[in-house]
Amino acid sequence: MADTTLLPLHRADGSATYSKNGYSVVAAVNGPIEVQRRDELPEEAAVDVVLRPAAGVGGLRERHLESVVQHTLRHVILVSAHPRTLIQCTLQIVTGPEDDSVTCSLPQAASDLPVLPALLQASILALLSTSIPLSMTLTAAFVAVNSKDTLVLDPSVQQIKRASSIHLLAFSSRGDLLVVESEGDFTIDKWEEVHQKAKLICHGEEGDESESEDVSMKSDDISKLENVLKDAVERQIAKEQRWNQTIG
Amino acid sequence: MTLNPTPQPLTFPALTFAKLAPSSFLSAHLSNPSGPIRPSGRTATQTRTPTCNTGSLTHANGSAVVRCGDTAAVCGVRGEILKMGDIADYEARELDGGDDDGDDEEEEEEEVVVGEEMMEERRRKRRREDTDEMARLNLLVPNLELATGCSPAHLPGGPPSVLAQTLTQRVVTLLHTSDLIGMEPLRIWFRPAAEFSSATPGAMRMGGDMEEMEAREGEEEEIAKAEVKAFWVLYIDVLFISLDGNAFDAAWLAILAALKDTMLPRAWWDADREMVLCSDEPSEARGLDIRGVPVPLSFGVFEGDGQGKGERGMEKGMEKWVLVDVDGFEEGLCREEGTVVVGERGRLVKIEKNGGAGVGMREMRGLVGLAAKRREEWMAVLGMS
Numbered sequence: 001m002a003d004t005t006l007l008p009l010h011r012a013d014g015s016a017t018y019s020k021n022g023y024s025v026v027a028a029v030n031g032p033i034e035v036q037r038r039d040e041l042p043e044e045a046a047v048d049v050v051l052r053p054a055a056g057v058g059g060l061r062e063r064h065l066e067s068v069v070q071h072t073l074r075h076v077i078l079v080s081a082h083p084r085t086l087i088q089c090t091l092q093i094v095t096g097p098e099d100d101s102v103t104c105s106l107p108q109a110a111s112d113l114p115v116l117p118a119l120l121q122a123s124i125l126a127l128l129s130t131s132i133p134l135s136m137t138l139t140a141a142f143v144a145v146n147s148k149d150t151l152v153l154d155p156s157v158q159q160i161k162r163a164s165s166i167h168l169l170a171f172s173s174r175g176d177l178l179v180v181e182s183e184g185d186f187t188i189d190k191w192e193e194v195h196q197k198a199k200l201i202c203h204g205e206e207g208d209e210s211e212s213e214d215v216s217m218k219s220d221d222i223s224k225l226e227n228v229l230k231d232a233v234e235r236q237i238a239k240e241q242r243w244n245q246t247i248g
Numbered sequence: 249m250t251l252n253p254t255p256q257p258l259t260f261p262a263l264t265f266a267k268l269a270p271s272s273f274l275s276a277h278l279s280n281p282s283g284p285i286r287p288s289g290r291t292a293t294q295t296r297t298p299t300c301n302t303g304s305l306t307h308a309n310g311s312a313v314v315r316c317g318d319t320a321a322v323c324g325v326r327g328e329i330l331k332m333g334d335i336a337d338y339e340a341r342e343l344d345g346g347d348d349d350g351d352d353e354e355e356e357e358e359e360v361v362v363g364e365e366m367m368e369e370r371r372r373k374r375r376r377e378d379t380d381e382m383a384r385l386n387l388l389v390p391n392l393e394l395a396t397g398c399s400p401a402h403l404p405g406g407p408p409s410v411l412a413q414t415l416t417q418r419v420v421t422l423l424h425t426s427d428l429i430g431m432e433p434l435r436i437w438f439r440p441a442a443e444f445s446s447a448t449p450g451a452m453r454m455g456g457d458m459e460e461m462e463a464r465e466g467e468e469e470e471i472a473k474a475e476v477k478a479f480w481v482l483y484i485d486v487l488f489i490s491l492d493g494n495a496f497d498a499a500w501l502a503i504l505a506a507l508k509d510t511m512l513p514r515a516w517w518d519a520d521r522e523m524v525l526c527s528d529e530p531s532e533a534r535g536l537d538i539r540g541v542p543v544p545l546s547f548g549v550f551e552g553d554g555q556g557k558g559e560r561g562m563e564k565g566m567e568k569w570v571l572v573d574v575d576g577f578e579e580g581l582c583r584e585e586g587t588v589v590v591g592e593r594g595r596l597v598k599i600e601k602n603g604g605a606g607v608g609m610r611e612m613r614g615l616v617g618l619a620a621k622r623r624e625e626w627m628a629v630l631g632m633s
Contacts, residue, residue, distance in 0.1 A: 060413050060414075060416055060417040060420070061417055063410055063413040063414055063417065064413070064414045064417035064418065066410075067410060067414045068602050071583075071584075071585075071602045071603035072602050072603065074583070074603065075583060075584070075603055075604050075605070112417075112421070172605055174605075176605030176608065177605060177607065177608045177609070178602070178604070178605055179601070179602045180586065180599050180600060180601045180602075180612075181599075181600050181602075182596070182598060182599040182600070183421065183425045183597070183598045183599075183600075184425060184597075185591070185595055185596075185597065186595065186596050187594070187595055187596060188594075188596060188612070188613055188616045191596060191599065191612070192609055192613070195609050
């Protein structure tokens with residue numbers, strides 16, 4: 001379902017592509033690099049996120065998405081490990097969903113949520129490929145609730161248009177809720193249901209705190225999003241170690 | 249004479265402590281044994297009482313000055329006319345409209361049989377179409393400006409800061425997703441028959457409910473079709489005079505109050521002059537159709553100072569306080585921030601949060617309860633309860 005590539009760009013310190021649900025995003029991470037005096041933080045690394053839309057130049061929507069991603073990455077990266085440096089993450093939206101007739105002539109008010117999971121996942125993969133120390137990884141799920149009160153996972157553009165509410169939830173690798181962006185018309189009970197469903201998608205089965213790691217190691221058959229991350233990294237490692245294996 | 253140096257005790261006034269070690273300062277306040285008290289004297293779940301003054305700008309169609317603690321914002325709403333002819337995809341939209349009318353008529357026939365559920369469904373569909381149209385035409389244009397000197401962090405002369413842009417974007421999306429403003433008062437109609445046949449066209453239009461208009465539309469269909477010739481575009485400008493945290497809530501309250509205060513003059517399309525005319529009769533002006541009144545509650549999560557505490561670092565994860573309606577000092581220390589927006593009957597309109605893992609499912613339910621309480625307070629301030 002999700003299509004990932006690690007290190008598609010050779011000049012950046014780390015990069016990744018992530019395609020899902022019609023959206024395709026390229027992320028490049030450079031860091032830790034020298035920081036401008038103005039942005040320098042004495043005790044931690046400054047995190048800078050730059051987002052480019054698929055067409056045109058960025059506007060208010062991109063600034064908002066940038067700030068969401070930036071706040072999230074600032075929490076995920078161990079910023080205190082690189083004081084007085086800059087970690088820069090550049091995100092380029094490559095393609096939008098097929099059914100772009102609606103979103104092409106985007107009114108300013110059109111929802112900015114559908115692309116956010118791809119942005120978060122791509123930036124995390126790029127950070128992993130850069131080998132920047134992270135305190136956790138994250139996975140993001142996108143769920144719509146339609147007018148019949150059923151949950152739709154990874155809704156299409158048309159489904160989003162008809163949905164009564166749409167939800168983006170991102171969970172850390174420890175199962176904590178990191179990012180929420182929900183909008184529409186819903187109740188707190190419904191939101192909790194969405195929360196549980198999204199957590200299941202991102203994080204797999206609910207297990208004991210102590211056992212959860214072992215469980216997640218074994219239950220590879222569950223197509224949870226965390227495994228997408230693991231797969232991508234595993235494939236990359238296998239690729240990089242190929243020379244070693246053929247010789248050995 | 250001997251110098252008698254008075255020994256300086258190594259104590260600071262509280263303000264100095266706050267400047268030197270803000271994180272420890274806040275942490276010390278919150279870990280008060282008798283319950284967390286914030287430096288401002290509020291408890292963790294206590295919001296600042298807002299005050300609101302409407303109609304203070306004479307040149308705006310509606311305006312409000314709102315103050316929550318030391319955050320003060322002015323909002324002015326100005327209506328301007330967008331003529332159909334000036335809309336690029338005018339023809340395509342006209343076609344759409346024609347199709348919709350056809351659908352509606354069909355549904356009307358069914359309605360008699362199916363009854364209320366169908367009515368409800370139809371109303372919802374229409375509202376959605378209205379909102380889509382409003383978004384497509386950009387009829388609501390909010391803009392937030394952080395004035396020079398509103399807080400030391402904002403330097404004059406630069407381009408709009410990221411904060412201002414983000415806030416504007418959040419306001420735009422909330423205006424549309426919450427479906428706050430009804431489309432009908434924003435339409436400027438051309439009604440050929442009404443201009444001549446009715447003696448008091450103003451009165452007719454003022455009482456013009458949707459149903460009534462439809463009925464009239466039907467009657468006039470043979471003579472000449474009433475059509476929308478222009479729209480009101482609402483320019484909603486918010487200027488922060490002073491910023492002490494929680495800009496979004498203050499801006500939203502100012503917008504709500506200003507929109508409620510907004511009166512648009514009666515406007516109609518004059519076929520002879522081919523332009524939109526506005527009546528200058530104040531009694532003919534009418535307000536907007538404000539529904540739902542979504543009320544936000546912003547919060548921040550403070551995770552303790554956790555520095556140089558040795559073993560206490562272990563329990564850093566446990567040490568967290570969810571503070572609602574954060575002020576400027578706390579905002580600088582809260583990594584995790586978010587907003588819940590509650591509408592009518594405790595239904596939610598929006599939840600957003602990012603920057604940390606402090607608020608989970610359980611905390612969110614508590615915050616929604618607080619937001620529902622705050623909504624009552626705001627309704628009283630807005631004079632809508």
